[in-house]
Amino acid sequence: MATATTPAMKKFLNDPADAVRESLAGLAAAHHDLLRYDADAQIVVRADAPVAGKVALVSGGGSGHEPLHGGFVGRGMLDAACPGEVFTSPVPDQMLAATKAVDGGAGVVHIVKNYTGDVMNFKLAAEDAADEGITVESVLVDDDVAVQDSLYTAGRRGVGATVLLEKIAGAAAESGDDVQRVTALARRVNARARSFGVALSSCTPPAAGKPMFDLPEGEVELGIGIHGEPGRRRERMSSARELAGVMVEAVVSDLQAPPGAQVLTFVNGMGGTPQLELYLLYGEIDRQLREAGLEPVRNLVGSYITSLEMAGASLTVLELDDELASLWDAPVHTPALRWGA
Amino acid sequence: MITEPIVRASTITVWLTQAGADVRARGDYLTQLDAAIGDGDHGINMTRGFDAVDKALAGQGDGVLPGRLLILAGKTLVSTVGGASGPLWGSALRRAGRALGDVEQFDGPQLALALDAAIDAIVELGAAAPGDKTMVDALVPASRALHAELDAGSSLDQALAAAAQAALEGAEATVPMQARKGRASYLGERSIGHQDPGATSAAIILAALARSVGESG
Missing domain, CATH: 3.40.50.10440 (Dihydroxyacetone kinase; domain 1)
Structure with a gap:
């Protein structure tokens, strides 16, 4: 393959x-x-x-x-x-x-x-x-x-x-x-965190020089990791709303947070998906999480844990408490994450 | 009366050099197998490790004990390969080296014990059992064949040839298995139908061992 x-x-x-x-x-x-x-x-x-x-x-x-x-x-x-x-x-x-x-x-x-x-x-x-x-x-x-x-x-x-x-x-x-x-x-x-990823394309390691797997036009890999390994199953490409639904369902059903739980929503790009699509996806996910009875109170949207130039995204939902939220808000100063400092 | 080949430090050097050459020559094939159910770098990583082993062995003078050479090679693999193969092969060679102790040369039964020690190290670190679609599926049948042939009075050459054949067949037998360890396990049923790259490189390395002992015996 x-x-x-x-x-x-x-x-x-x-x-x-x-x-x-x-x-x-x-x-x-x-x-x-x-x-x-x-x-x-x-x-x-x-x-x-x-x-x-x-x-x-x-x-x-x-x-x-x-x-x-x-x-x-x-x-x-x-x-x-x-x-x-x-x-x-x-x-x-x-x-x-x-x-x-x-x-x-x-x-x-x-x-x-x-x-x-x-x-x-x-x-x-x-x-x-x-x-x-x-x-x-x-x-x-x-x-x-x-x-x-x-x-x-x-x-x-x-x-x-x-x-x-x-x-x-x-x-x-x-x-x-x-x-x-x-x-x-x-x-x-x-x-308290759960994640699920979707790939829209493969990726090419520099030393290999060719894509790690072959994803035909019009198909997506569901349940991918971060190493370009193929996912659990392959399906027809569908709308952002439907793909968000797959991600939210997979994460929420496994996390089993109590109704009304405050969460941090992390919509992560796999490296080749532009911010335009990531925020579009975030909008869908935020809405669907609220429909599922959760309350997103913090978020992170961007490409932070990637698979080279792979197009795709992952959703991570973290159930927060006051302490975790306050540690999240605390100053950080690194090349990729910076606030409050 | 068959003159039993004896394994010496020089045999170990010939073996590891040969194993490196074979892994290098089959590197693209190993990487291709890995791309199907892993992350497509097994050949690259093993080649990097054996390149370093070649260099490390070249720095050793005469009179180094075979067990010490295996420990040196194991350490080198741990320090250069990365992934799971580095710790697994590194621990295997180190444990085999320690099992040999300070002997200057050894025979078939001692070699079989060293192989068993290596397999024990792999199973301890990787917690893989036969049937999990890993290198263990090549190594365990090889050990079984080696013991059986030696017990039946075969020469070490013949016994190692049988072991190499069993490893090859063991690697081929991983095709219909569903992976339960390592990155291939994430694929679930999609791992079925592909030969395990780790079992394949194990078979290549054991084939090199059979040839090296045959030549130097």
């Missing part, structure tokens, strides 16, 4: 093998006030790290999801990011180097999206860190309701909730909360 004839790849690249490194160097050049890029260790670190006495947040995963994670390094969010090759988990050496670079003596939290490779590599890194006397707590993100039967799968994937979790846990750490509290808050965000 991946061998369709494809047009030649047109991307802003030099050598495709250098794409990740050159992009990170560019990120650092643009935001040297916020972060630095250690090319030897292949990590992105907050400019003022380590912050003494502050719990440090480290995340990482394959590249191709920008601005996740490097774009979320800065005040009020991540202390370090470990970017792997495109759609490939980073290696334990990177995670250990990041952990040591940001450890301010108050403990380090690893934020791990639930993918087999990410989980294994972070596990090996946490063991290495423990050997060096650094306390590491790991928080697993697994919010994707498209993966239904976890007995027969690797479990739900970590997708949109990762962004919300990194923001909220980052605010807690910035405010001086201890490692147990930051970890508990992060787990609360994951427990």
